[in-house]
Amino acid sequence: MTILKSGMSRRRLLQTGMAGIIGSGVAPMMFTKGAWAQEFCNNPTGDTVTLGLNLPLTGAYAEEGADEQKAYELAIAHLNGEGDGGLLNVLTPSALTGNGILGKKVGYVTSDSQTKSDVARAGATRMIERDGAIMITGGSSSGEAVAVQGLCQEMGVIFMAGLTHSNDTTGKDKRRYGFRHFFNAYQSGTALGPVLSNAYGNDRRAYHLTADYTWGWTQEESIKNTTEALGWDTVEAVRTPLGAGDFSQFLTPVLNSGADVLILNHYGNDMVNSLTQAVQFGMRDRQANGKDFQIVVPLFSELMAKGAGENIKGIFGTSNWHWNLQDPGSIAFTKSFGAAYGSPPSQAAHTCYVQTLLYADAVERAGTFYPPEVIKALEGHEFDGMGNGRTLYRAEDHQCMKSVLVVQGNDAPTSEYDVLNVVEEVDAATVDYDPSIFGGELGPAEPAPVCA
Amino acid sequence: MANFMSRNDLLLLLGFTVVVLTMPIWLTPFGAGYPDLLQRFMIFGIFAVGFNILFGLTGYLSFGHAAFFGVGSYAAVWSFKLLTLDAIPAMIFAVLISGLFALIIGFLSLRRSGIYFSILTLAFAQMSYNLAYSVLTPITNGETGLQLTLNDPRVLDAAIGQTFVGQPVPTLLGQQLGGYAGFYFCAGFLILSFFFAQRVAGSPFGMMLKSIKSNQTRMQFTGFNTRPYALSAFVISGMYAGLAGALLAVTDPLAGAERMQWTASGEVVLMTILGGVGTLVGPVIGAWIIKYFENILSALNDNILTQFWSFLPEGLAEIVVKVTSKFVGDGWHLTLGLVFVIIVIFLPGGIMEGVRRMAATARRSDPPGAKSHQHQPAE
CATH class of the missing domain: 3.40.50.2300 (Response regulator)
Structure with a gap:
C-alpha cells in the first residue's frame, strides 16, 4: 500500500469518504421521513388547506391566465366567507358553508406555467411537494392540462382542469384524478x-x-x-x-x-x-x-x-359561457366579479371559479379530503345554478355535460365588453355523445404510493 | 497508485459529494429543499458538467446542446413505453442514442470552428426541435409531450409478468424513483459525472483538449490530427446531455419538445458562463443558480412579497412591493439578466473567479504587514 503525501493511505481515505457519503446520505432521510408519514398526499392537518393554482401568466395564453387568477382569488374569498358569496348562494344542491372547506380556511399558491407543458408540470410538482397543495387547478392550454393531469394521477392529487377544450383531456388522455368543467371540441x-x-x-x-x-x-x-x-x-x-x-x-x-x-x-x-x-x-x-x-x-x-x-x-x-346570460348564476357571478375587478368575467374565469366551488362542494359532501372519496362525490354529480343550466359531471370520462353557446362577433357593440352575441344556446342533450368514442382509460382511484 | 488522483482533486470530489448529498438539509431554509427541484439541480448539473467538457476544455461553443438533452428524454420515454419501466435500460438506451446523434452532428459541425461551429450546432438543434415539434409528432407527440399510458406494450415487463399499481412510473429494480429516492439516484449520477469529468480534465486526453482550446493551428502543425479529439469531446458531452435528459424522464416521465428549443441550449451556455467556464465546479453552481431562480423567484407573488415586507411602514411597504414584484414572478428573467450582466462585467471568469479572488485576498491579508494591493498578481 502506498502512502499519500498527506500521510493518509488511499484505502483509509476511501473508507472515511464512504462513511461520510453514507452518513450524509442517510441523515436527510431521517429528517424527511416524518414529513411524508401521512395517510394520503398532503393531508391538511392544520387549520388551513392549500390549493395550487397553475396559471399561464406568460406566453400565448397569458391574458386568459391573468383572468383565471382573478377568478380563483374571488372563489377562494367566497369560500372563506368574504365578499358577497357569489355563486355560493345559487349552487343547488350545495354543501358549501362559506366557512372554508370542512372548516379549514382556504389558502393558495401560484405558479407560472408559461403556456408550456414541461414548465406546468414542474410548477405543479413544486406546489405538491413543497407547498403541500391538496388540489391542483388551472391551465389555459390542453397540452398543459394533459401533462399535469398525468402527473396528478401519479401523485394522487386531484386536478380540476381550467380552460382546456381538447377532446383528449377527457378522451384518450383522461385520468381518474382529472376533472373538466369546460366543454370540448x-x-x-x-x-x-x-x-x-x-x-x-x-x-x-x-x-x-x-x-x-x-x-x-x-x-x-x-x-x-x-x-x-x-x-x-x-x-x-x-x-x-x-x-x-x-x-x-x-x-x-x-x-x-x-x-x-x-x-x-x-x-x-x-x-x-x-x-x-x-x-x-x-x-x-x-x-x-x-x-x-x-x-x-x-x-x-x-x-x-x-x-x-x-x-x-x-x-x-x-x-362555454357568456357574462350576458340572464340566468341567476351568470348574473350573480358577473355582479361579484365586476364589483371586485371592474370588468365582466371571461369564460376562462367562469370555468375556473366553478371548478373551485365544485371541488370544495365535493369535499364537503364526502366529508373528507381523501381523494378517492372526493372523486366518488364528483363522479355522476348533478348540479344547477352555475350559469350553464343543469349540469352532470359524467362518471365515465369526468366531462361536464351541459349546454353550449354559439356566439357571433357583435356588429354594433355598446361597450368594450359587449363584443359577442349569443346566437343560440344548444342544450345538453344535443351536444351529448358516447364517452367511449375517444377511448382512453381513467385508471384507478387508489392513490399510488409515490407521495407516501 | 499514488498518482491516481491528486490530493486536491480528491478533496474537491469529497467536498462536492458532501455538499450534494446534504442539499436536502441546507437548501430547506432557502425554500428549495423539495425533491423535484433537487432532482433538477442534479440533472442540470450533469448537463452543465458535460457541456463544460466541450466548451470549457476544448473551447468549442455549442449552441445546440439541448437537442441531445431532448433526444435522451425521448429515447428514455420510448424505452419505458416499449421495453420496461426500469430506469437502467432507459438510461443506457438514451445515452447510446444521444451519443450516436452527437456523433453525426459533431462530424458535420466540427468541419468548422469558432462562430461557424456555433451557428451550425444552433441550426442542427433548431432542426431537431422543429422535427420534434411538428414533423415527427407520431414519435414525439409534439407540443403536447410524450407520456406513459396504461396500455403501452412494455414487452420486457410483460414477458416477466411484472405489473404496477396505478399510473405507470419508472422504477429501479422494482423500487419507485419519486421524491427523495429520485434525488439520491440523480445525485449519484451527478457525483459520478463529476468524477469522470475530473478524470477527463486530468488525463492526457484532457491535455489534448486544452491545447486545442489554446491553439489549434499550432497543434496541427506539430502533427496532431485534432479532429478526432474534438469529436470525442463533442460526443462525450452529447452523451452527458443524453444522460441528463434521460434522468429528467426517469424522475418525471414526460418528454416535451420545449426542452430542445434554442432557449434551452442558451440556458446551459449561461449556466457555464455564470459559474465559470473551464472550471469543474463552476458550471454546476451556475446550473443550480439558474434553476433556483427559475423555480423559486418565479413562484413568488404579490401576497408573499406583502408578507415579506410587512415590517416596513404602510406606504413604503406598498412601494417596495410594487418595485420588487417586477423582479419576481413572471419577471424572474429580469433578475437573472441583471445577475448575469453584473457577473460578466465584474467577474469575467464567473462565480469561480469570485471565489478565487476572495481566497487570494484572504491569503494575502494573512501575513502581517503585507500591503493589500488591488492588483492581480501577475502570474
Missing part, C-alpha cells in the same frame, strides 16, 4: 354545424389553420367531421406552431387555394394575431367561388374578441 362541432349550414350553405370549401398540439388536432378533426357531414370540402389543414406571432406565411397560400371559408383553430393571442392578419390580407372582402369569403373561429372567448377588436364582427364560434 367535439361539442363545439355539434353545436356549430347547423348554424354554419344556415348561414353559409352546404357547398363550401374550407381551409384550416390549426395550432399544432392536442387541442388544435382534436378541434380540427371535430370541425372537419361536422363540416364534411354538411357537404363541405376540406381543401387543406395546415398546422402552425403555438405562439407563432406572425401567421402571414400560413395565410398567403389560403388566397390561392380555392377555399372560400377559413377555419382558425387558434386560441388566445394566436387567434388575435391570425385573425387580424387574415383581415389585413383582405380576406373578409374577398369573393371566392362566387361566394363571400368567410372566417370561422370554432372556439371564441371575450378576451380574444376584445383583442381582435373590429375584426371579429359577424364571425361565428362557440363558447
Whole structure:
C-alpha cells in the first residue's frame, strides 16, 4: 500500500469518504421521513388547506391566465366567507358553508406555467411537494392540462382542469384524478354545424389553420367531421406552431387555394394575431367561388374578441359561457366579479371559479379530503345554478355535460365588453355523445404510493 | 497508485459529494429543499458538467446542446413505453442514442470552428426541435409531450409478468424513483459525472483538449490530427446531455419538445458562463443558480412579497412591493439578466473567479504587514 503525501493511505481515505457519503446520505432521510408519514398526499392537518393554482401568466395564453387568477382569488374569498358569496348562494344542491372547506380556511399558491407543458408540470410538482397543495387547478392550454393531469394521477392529487377544450383531456388522455368543467371540441362541432349550414350553405370549401398540439388536432378533426357531414370540402389543414406571432406565411397560400371559408383553430393571442392578419390580407372582402369569403373561429372567448377588436364582427364560434346570460348564476357571478375587478368575467374565469366551488362542494359532501372519496362525490354529480343550466359531471370520462353557446362577433357593440352575441344556446342533450368514442382509460382511484 | 488522483482533486470530489448529498438539509431554509427541484439541480448539473467538457476544455461553443438533452428524454420515454419501466435500460438506451446523434452532428459541425461551429450546432438543434415539434409528432407527440399510458406494450415487463399499481412510473429494480429516492439516484449520477469529468480534465486526453482550446493551428502543425479529439469531446458531452435528459424522464416521465428549443441550449451556455467556464465546479453552481431562480423567484407573488415586507411602514411597504414584484414572478428573467450582466462585467471568469479572488485576498491579508494591493498578481 502506498502512502499519500498527506500521510493518509488511499484505502483509509476511501473508507472515511464512504462513511461520510453514507452518513450524509442517510441523515436527510431521517429528517424527511416524518414529513411524508401521512395517510394520503398532503393531508391538511392544520387549520388551513392549500390549493395550487397553475396559471399561464406568460406566453400565448397569458391574458386568459391573468383572468383565471382573478377568478380563483374571488372563489377562494367566497369560500372563506368574504365578499358577497357569489355563486355560493345559487349552487343547488350545495354543501358549501362559506366557512372554508370542512372548516379549514382556504389558502393558495401560484405558479407560472408559461403556456408550456414541461414548465406546468414542474410548477405543479413544486406546489405538491413543497407547498403541500391538496388540489391542483388551472391551465389555459390542453397540452398543459394533459401533462399535469398525468402527473396528478401519479401523485394522487386531484386536478380540476381550467380552460382546456381538447377532446383528449377527457378522451384518450383522461385520468381518474382529472376533472373538466369546460366543454370540448367535439361539442363545439355539434353545436356549430347547423348554424354554419344556415348561414353559409352546404357547398363550401374550407381551409384550416390549426395550432399544432392536442387541442388544435382534436378541434380540427371535430370541425372537419361536422363540416364534411354538411357537404363541405376540406381543401387543406395546415398546422402552425403555438405562439407563432406572425401567421402571414400560413395565410398567403389560403388566397390561392380555392377555399372560400377559413377555419382558425387558434386560441388566445394566436387567434388575435391570425385573425387580424387574415383581415389585413383582405380576406373578409374577398369573393371566392362566387361566394363571400368567410372566417370561422370554432372556439371564441371575450378576451380574444376584445383583442381582435373590429375584426371579429359577424364571425361565428362557440363558447362555454357568456357574462350576458340572464340566468341567476351568470348574473350573480358577473355582479361579484365586476364589483371586485371592474370588468365582466371571461369564460376562462367562469370555468375556473366553478371548478373551485365544485371541488370544495365535493369535499364537503364526502366529508373528507381523501381523494378517492372526493372523486366518488364528483363522479355522476348533478348540479344547477352555475350559469350553464343543469349540469352532470359524467362518471365515465369526468366531462361536464351541459349546454353550449354559439356566439357571433357583435356588429354594433355598446361597450368594450359587449363584443359577442349569443346566437343560440344548444342544450345538453344535443351536444351529448358516447364517452367511449375517444377511448382512453381513467385508471384507478387508489392513490399510488409515490407521495407516501 | 499514488498518482491516481491528486490530493486536491480528491478533496474537491469529497467536498462536492458532501455538499450534494446534504442539499436536502441546507437548501430547506432557502425554500428549495423539495425533491423535484433537487432532482433538477442534479440533472442540470450533469448537463452543465458535460457541456463544460466541450466548451470549457476544448473551447468549442455549442449552441445546440439541448437537442441531445431532448433526444435522451425521448429515447428514455420510448424505452419505458416499449421495453420496461426500469430506469437502467432507459438510461443506457438514451445515452447510446444521444451519443450516436452527437456523433453525426459533431462530424458535420466540427468541419468548422469558432462562430461557424456555433451557428451550425444552433441550426442542427433548431432542426431537431422543429422535427420534434411538428414533423415527427407520431414519435414525439409534439407540443403536447410524450407520456406513459396504461396500455403501452412494455414487452420486457410483460414477458416477466411484472405489473404496477396505478399510473405507470419508472422504477429501479422494482423500487419507485419519486421524491427523495429520485434525488439520491440523480445525485449519484451527478457525483459520478463529476468524477469522470475530473478524470477527463486530468488525463492526457484532457491535455489534448486544452491545447486545442489554446491553439489549434499550432497543434496541427506539430502533427496532431485534432479532429478526432474534438469529436470525442463533442460526443462525450452529447452523451452527458443524453444522460441528463434521460434522468429528467426517469424522475418525471414526460418528454416535451420545449426542452430542445434554442432557449434551452442558451440556458446551459449561461449556466457555464455564470459559474465559470473551464472550471469543474463552476458550471454546476451556475446550473443550480439558474434553476433556483427559475423555480423559486418565479413562484413568488404579490401576497408573499406583502408578507415579506410587512415590517416596513404602510406606504413604503406598498412601494417596495410594487418595485420588487417586477423582479419576481413572471419577471424572474429580469433578475437573472441583471445577475448575469453584473457577473460578466465584474467577474469575467464567473462565480469561480469570485471565489478565487476572495481566497487570494484572504491569503494575502494573512501575513502581517503585507500591503493589500488591488492588483492581480501577475502570474
